[in-house]
Amino acid sequence: xxxxxxxxxxxxxxxxxxxxxxxxxxxxxxxxxxxxxxxxxxxxxxxxxxxxxxxxxxxxxxxxxxxxxxxxxxxxxxxxxxxxxxxxxxxxxxxxxxxxxxxxxxxxxxxxxxxxxxxxxxxxxxxxxxxxxxxxxxxxxxxxxxxxxxxxxxxxxxxxxxxxxxxxxxxxxxxxxxxxxxxxxxxxxxxxxxxxxxxxxxxxxxxxxxxxxxxxxxxxxxxxxxxxxxxxxxxxxxxxxxxxxxxxxxxxxxxxxxxxxxxxxxxxxxxxxxxxxxxxxxxxxxxxxxxx
Amino acid sequence: xxxxxxxxxxxxxxxxxxxxxxxxxxxxxxxxxxxxxxxxxxxxxxxxxxxxxxxxxxxxxxxxxxxxxxxxxxxxxxxxxxxxxxxxxxxxxxxxxxxxxxxxxxxxxxxxxxxxxxxxxxxxxxxxxxxxxxxxxxxxxxxxxxxxxxxxxxxxxxxxxxxxxxxxxxxxxxxxxxxxxxxxxxxxxxxxxxxxxxxxxxxxxxxxxxxxxxxxxxxxxxxxxxxxxxxxxxxxxxxxxxxxxxxxxxxxxxxxx
Ligand SMILES: Nc1ncnc2c1ncn2[C@@H]1O[C@H](COP(=O)(O)OP(=O)(O)OP(=O)(O)O)[C@@H](O)[C@H]1O
Ligand SMILES: [Mg+2]
Numbered sequence: 426x427x428x429x430x431x432x433x434x435x436x437x438x439x440x441x442x443x444x445x446x447x448x449x450x451x452x453x454x455x456x457x458x459x460x461x462x463x464x465x466x467x468x469x470x471x472x473x474x475x476x477x478x479x480x481x482x483x484x485x486x487x488x489x490x491x492x493x494x495x496x497x498x499x500x501x502x503x504x505x506x507x508x509x510x511x512x513x514x515x516x517x518x519x520x521x522x523x524x525x526x527x528x529x530x531x532x533x534x535x536x537x538x539x540x541x542x543x544x545x546x547x548x549x550x551x552x553x554x555x556x557x558x559x560x561x562x563x564x565x566x567x568x569x570x571x572x573x574x575x576x577x578x579x580x581x582x583x584x585x586x587x588x589x590x591x592x593x594x595x596x597x598x599x600x601x602x603x604x605x606x607x608x609x610x611x612x613x614x615x616x617x618x619x620x621x622x623x624x625x626x627x628x629x630x631x632x633x634x635x636x637x638x639x640x641x642x643x644x645x646x647x648x649x650x651x652x653x654x655x656x657x658x659x660x661x662x663x664x665x666x667x668x669x670x671x672x673x674x675x676x677x678x679x680x681x682x683x684x685x686x687x688x689x690x691x692x693x694x695x696x697x698x699x700x701x702x703x704x705x706x707x708x709x710x711x712x713x714x715x716x717x
Numbered sequence: 718x719x720x721x722x723x724x725x726x727x728x729x730x731x732x733x734x735x736x737x738x739x740x741x742x743x744x745x746x747x748x749x750x751x752x753x754x755x756x757x758x759x760x761x762x763x764x765x766x767x768x769x770x771x772x773x774x775x776x777x778x779x780x781x782x783x784x785x786x787x788x789x790x791x792x793x794x795x796x797x798x799x800x801x802x803x804x805x806x807x808x809x810x811x812x813x814x815x816x817x818x819x820x821x822x823x824x825x826x827x828x829x830x831x832x833x834x835x836x837x838x839x840x841x842x843x844x845x846x847x848x849x850x851x852x853x854x855x856x857x858x859x860x861x862x863x864x865x866x867x868x869x870x871x872x873x874x875x876x877x878x879x880x881x882x883x884x885x886x887x888x889x890x891x892x893x894x895x896x897x898x899x900x901x902x903x904x905x906x907x908x909x910x911x912x913x914x915x916x917x918x919x920x921x922x923x924x925x926x927x928x929x930x931x932x933x934x935x936x937x938x939x940x941x942x943x944x945x946x947x948x949x950x951x952x953x954x955x956x957x958x959x960x961x962x963x964x965x966x967x968x969x970x971x972x973x974x
Binding site: 590 | 794797807809811812827836
């Protein structure tokens with residue numbers, strides 16, 4: 426019983442931490458229809474910035490803000506590469522992702538950086554008010570919900586309306602006398618800021634940075650968004666942001682299940698990839714059924 | 718006043734499909750003109766509108782709006798003083814957003830899209846009033862997603878949305894073509910009403926010869942990238958649909974098809 430409970434708590438922790446990234450992917454994939462691979466670089470970028478700052482004794486919340494800023498900057502780069510230099514969307518992301526590998530190494534100075542004695546958001550400040558047994562999961566959920574609420578608010582502002590319009594009907598954005606490219610860049614900035622924040626939270630939770638921790642991040646993000654959208658397909662009153670978060674928990678639940686069934690944790694990326702493939706196949710089958 | 722000066726446009730330059738459409742094309746549109754444009758398929762009507770709106774680059778020539786060269790302005794920059802309604806109803810609205818949100822988007826055209834609330838509650842009454850002009854009952858469906866409306870309802874909204882903020886030119890490309898006869902008449906009458914009320918300089922492409930004869934103060938017929946008929950004022954008023962049909966047939970005969 427206790428083992429099951431700890432697995433469930435673990436799933437919720439991971440699900441809500443990765444859920445923050447899924448919220449970002451929701452912007453690029455769902456709203457902008459932009460397959461943004463930079464996430465594979467900005468997720469570890471957030472972690473690298475956090476790890477570097479924490480080992481220097483920075484306040485862990487400040488470290489999160491710094492990660493957000495770094496992610497936003499990387500998103501800006503992808504946006505400029507795509508919009509100003511007219512590079513294809515997939516390639517723009519790959520360029521940023523590849524460049525970030527080196528930048529992440531430069532930030533931390535090495536491919537692994539552990540910090541077991543520093544203050545993190547999970548063991549200092551307001552965290553101490555929460556019972557130790559559920560500290561991580563409570564903080565992870567709280568952070569994800571705050572991010573979701575901020576995003577819901579943003580999507581109802583004028584700027585958010587324009588972003589939604591951008592994914593819906595780009596002709597209309599032009600008709601509104603707005604530069605479609607600029608709106609896209611804003612979306613990429615937001616998405617990558619969230620991916621970096623997600624990486625930063627994960628880094629603080631596991632207390633180490635590792636250069637390959639971003640590999641497959643985009644797949645987890647896309648998988649989460651697609652699962653979430655499918656779960657709530659017939660419930661239009663559920664917001665897309667809620668769906669993305671729930672999707673992330675389900676996705677992480679599936680990978681955790683595979684490991685609980687005996688697969689070694691080193692198989693994680695393979696599990697992530699196969700699961701994503703399964704999600705895509707099921708998704709396209711269902712669409713095919715509808716057409717038939 | 719909008720002036721197209723010596724416009725040259727060739728599609729697919731340097732390929733086997735190279736096709737010169739406009740050669741030193743000239744057209745002057747006076748302030749307040751409501752021009753109906755007719756012409757066979759492929760005569761260059763849409764291309765002309767695309768050139769005016771900036772969705773298509775020209776090879777050479779100039780566009781002047783009230784004497785200012787606007788040739789270098791991008792499409793979104795020209796949209797500040799141009800409104801456009803397309804043939805396809807999908808082009809003018811956002812399907813995943815509600816009627817209210819769509820109206821609010823259009824209302825904010827030309828202003829900053831910042832971090833204030835997307836829908837300004839104080840404007841809702843105004844949106845209701847505008848929507849009620851369509852006589853489609855949309856004013857009672859503010860929270861309905863536009864994607865679930867019919868093509869005609871969406872087109873009606875597109876027309877309202879594109880003319881909500883101050884404009885100089887209104888560009889209409891077969892904007893009633895996808896609609897049933899009745900809705901088509903309603904939209905056409907509404908178009909006329911809005912054009913008069915806001916004193917918009919309007920260019921309307923249509924295949925409906927009756928609409929072309931009935932509405933507007935000037936009538937152009939295009940053929941193979943040229944204006945082959947240009948009737949204004951009195952001349953235009955006297956033009957009958959049958960006459961237009963005859964000219965249509967005669968150019969088809971000349972071309973041998
Ligand atoms: N993107 C394009 N590439 C190549 N040729 C084009 C393109 N768009 C239009 N053309 C050609 O230019 C000519 C004029 O096309 P245009 O769309 O302007 O005609 P139209 O008068 O609007 O016709 P319709 O009544 O069918 O809408 C046609 O011969 C067409 O084949
Ligand atoms: Mg056309």
